[in-house]
Amino acid sequence: xxxxxxxxxxxxxxxxxxxxxxxxxxxxxxxxxxxxxxxxxxxxxxxxxxxxxxxxxxxxxxxxxxxxxxxxxxxxxxxxxxxxxxxxxxxxxxxxxxxxxxxxxxxxxxxxxxxxxxxxxxxxxxxxxxxxxxxxxxxxxxxxxxxxxxxxxxxxxxxxxxxxxxxxxxxxxxxxxxxxxxxxxxxxxxxxxxxxxxxxxxxxxxxxxxxxxxxxxxxxxxxxxxxxxxxxxxxxxxxxxxxxxxxxxxxxxxxxxxxxxxxxxxxxxxxxxxxxxxxxxxxxxxxxxxxxxxxxxxxxxxxxxxxxxxxxxxxxxxxxxxxxxxxxxxxxxxxxxxxxxxxxxxxxxxxxxxxxxxxxxxxxxxxxxxxxxxxxxxxxxxxxxxxxxxxxxxxxxxxxxxxxxxxxxxxxxxxxxxxxxxxxxxxxxxxxxxxxxxxxxxxxxxxxxxxxxxxxxxxxxxxxxxxxxxxxxxxxxxxxxxxxxxxxxxxx
Amino acid sequence: xxxxxxxxxxxxxxxxxxxxxxxxxxxxxxxxxxxxxxxxxxxxxxxxxxxxxxxxxxxxxxxxxxxxxxxxxxxxxxxxxxxxxxxxxxxxxxxxxxxxxxxxxxxxxxxxxxxxxxxxxx
Numbered sequence: 001x002x003x004x005x006x007x008x009x010x011x012x013x014x015x016x017x018x019x020x021x022x023x024x025x026x027x028x029x030x031x032x033x034x035x036x037x038x039x040x041x042x043x044x045x046x047x048x049x050x051x052x053x054x055x056x057x058x059x060x061x062x063x064x065x066x067x068x069x070x071x072x073x074x075x076x077x078x079x080x081x082x083x084x085x086x087x088x089x090x091x092x093x094x095x096x097x098x099x100x101x102x103x104x105x106x107x108x109x110x111x112x113x114x115x116x117x118x119x120x121x122x123x124x125x126x127x128x129x130x131x132x133x134x135x136x137x138x139x140x141x142x143x144x145x146x147x148x149x150x151x152x153x154x155x156x157x158x159x160x161x162x163x164x165x166x167x168x169x170x171x172x173x174x175x176x177x178x179x180x181x182x183x184x185x186x187x188x189x190x191x192x193x194x195x196x197x198x199x200x201x202x203x204x205x206x207x208x209x210x211x212x213x214x215x216x217x218x219x220x221x222x223x224x225x226x227x228x229x230x231x232x233x234x235x236x237x238x239x240x241x242x243x244x245x246x247x248x249x250x251x252x253x254x255x256x257x258x259x260x261x262x263x264x265x266x267x268x269x270x271x272x273x274x275x276x277x278x279x280x281x282x283x284x285x286x287x288x289x290x291x292x293x294x295x296x297x298x299x300x301x302x303x304x305x306x307x308x309x310x311x312x313x314x315x316x317x318x319x320x321x322x323x324x325x326x327x328x329x330x331x332x333x334x335x336x337x338x339x340x341x342x343x344x345x346x347x348x349x350x351x352x353x354x355x356x357x358x359x360x361x362x363x364x365x366x367x368x369x370x371x372x373x374x375x376x377x378x379x380x381x382x383x384x385x386x387x388x389x390x391x392x393x394x395x396x397x398x399x400x401x402x403x404x405x406x407x408x409x410x411x412x413x414x415x416x417x418x419x420x421x422x423x424x425x426x427x428x429x430x431x432x433x434x435x436x437x438x439x440x441x442x443x444x445x446x447x448x449x450x451x452x453x454x455x456x457x458x459x460x461x462x463x464x465x466x467x468x469x470x471x472x473x474x475x476x477x478x479x480x481x482x483x484x485x486x487x488x489x490x491x492x
Numbered sequence: 493x494x495x496x497x498x499x500x501x502x503x504x505x506x507x508x509x510x511x512x513x514x515x516x517x518x519x520x521x522x523x524x525x526x527x528x529x530x531x532x533x534x535x536x537x538x539x540x541x542x543x544x545x546x547x548x549x550x551x552x553x554x555x556x557x558x559x560x561x562x563x564x565x566x567x568x569x570x571x572x573x574x575x576x577x578x579x580x581x582x583x584x585x586x587x588x589x590x591x592x593x594x595x596x597x598x599x600x601x602x603x604x605x606x607x608x609x610x611x612x613x614x
Contacts, residue, residue, distance in 0.1 A: 150591075161608060167589050182540055
């Protein structure tokens with residue numbers, strides 16, 4: 001019985017628990033953390049059950065209030081959204097486990113609102129993933145964005161200014177998306193994605209649909225910080241609280257990349273965005289330029305978190321490159337990279353938070369000899385860094401491999417060169433840190449006195465590092481069982 | 493000329509959108525940026541509402557004299573409902589933005605962007 005409602009339970013459990021967290025948290029502050037943990041654990045369970053059901057019986061459709069589409073709102077759990085839901089809720093759960101000690105040190109008085117808003121953010125992200133309705137997606141997109149603005153703003157002294165910029169750019173993005181949806185609605189009379197996909201091919205020549213596609217791609221591009229619309233991201237990521245950023249950095253931009261993939265495969269269909277108007281061509285070349293430029297920017301940074309932010313920008317361009325290729329292998333590479341990068345960047349930002357928790361250091365030049373004092377933390381960092389560079393069996397290698405195959409398939413040798421070059425650039429900025437951390441002698445009292453972070457922070461970091469290797473080992477299973485059905489459905 | 497006059501509302505919303513975007517991106521005062529943002533959101537709300545209206549139609553409440561045979565005699569109610577949600581979102585965004593501006597003002601005692609940048613790097 002409850003299995004029929006499993007889709008809607010994923011966002012709703014988080015939504016309900018965000019209110020429960022607030023209520024219990026106002027009674028006793030110490031109750032906020034366990035409540036948030038229970039809420040996100042339930043959502044993980046729901047999404048895992050959802051994924052199992054989808055793998056057994058194919059996509060699940062759920063009609064809210066019993067109204068069938070195109071009149072009612074439809075939630076869809078297909079291979080891609082089930083996969084994304086598990087990823088999002090799992091990273092959310094791990095970050096909440098990680099966040100307790102970090103919040104207790106950085107923002108002890110704001111724990112209750114922080115957990116409330118964190119659950120609300122996760123609920124918005126899960127809603128974006130499972131919805132099959134264009135306007136419903138806008139509502140969830142705004143829930144996720146508004147909560148992210150609030151979470152990013154509570155950080156360091158400069159955080160509110162960075163968050164304000166994010167509000168401005170994010171609102172432009174969301175409004176462009178809404179405008180694009182308006183064009184689709186007035187041209188087709190429907191807001192349901194599957195229904196729109198059926199009605200749109202008849203009016204591919206219409207200028208309104210071109211406008212809709214352009215507005216939606218630019219709007220979502222702003223939200224996912226696609227180069228060159230990324231200016232809001234580095235500041236916002238650098239000044240945010242460590243626990244918040246280890247939640248937002250792996251998820252926010254990836255979920256918006258998912259929205260772009262959803263628009264490509266379920267609304268406009270690839271033949272429109274790549275043949276009728278050259279949208280994917282533009283996305284692909286912007287992504288290729290972004291990968292190189294952002295990697296070079298990352299090399300130039302001294303602040304560890306800022307470097308990771310630029311590296312995130314380069315990595316989101318990999319996903320965009322996969323979307324831009326718009327062929328089966330490229331798209332598999334892009335989707336696999338969403339998964340891999342979420343774990344890699346989650347791990348790296350958690351390491352950054354752990355270093356900051358124990359030593360207060362954020363500047364890479366002072367990391368000399370840290371590996372001897374924080375073995376497990378920096379060991380996990382090493383695994384994540386090697387995965388970012390793309391060394392097998394870490395998972396980062398495989399998504400780059402599929403992206404390369406996709407580029408070769410498309411006959412685009414420039415993209416092949418860009419992916420190879422960016423691995424080299426990744427190697428430059430990660431080996432710079434690996435060398436300092438593991439091979440240099442400690443020259444600072446702060447590093448001499450450093451120790452492993454508390455277990456509540458260390459365990460999530462190590463889980464993420466193990467997951468990076470494990471995902472690399474099981475990637476064939478993920479690709480054949482989850483991602484190939486997605487692309488076969490689109491490209492057959 | 494016919495199409496120009498036939499869809500004049502479309503040009504008005506476009507101009508409003510451009511004013512809003514200009515305010516958000518070019519103005520230096522954060523409050524003016526917020527006002528630009530509100531104009532931009534309002535323009536999109538107007539775009540939906542004008543798109544749903546029909547000449548010679550009435551409010552979408554069942555009227556026995558008109559009946560339900562010809563839906564063209566009623567305005568389309570769905571965009572109005574969508575825009576109620578969008579208005580709520582716009583209000584929430586303004587609220588969050590105002591709270592951020594309050595935090596910024598308390599720290600830097602100004603809302604001028606260039607001045608804030610200067611004080612940030614001191």
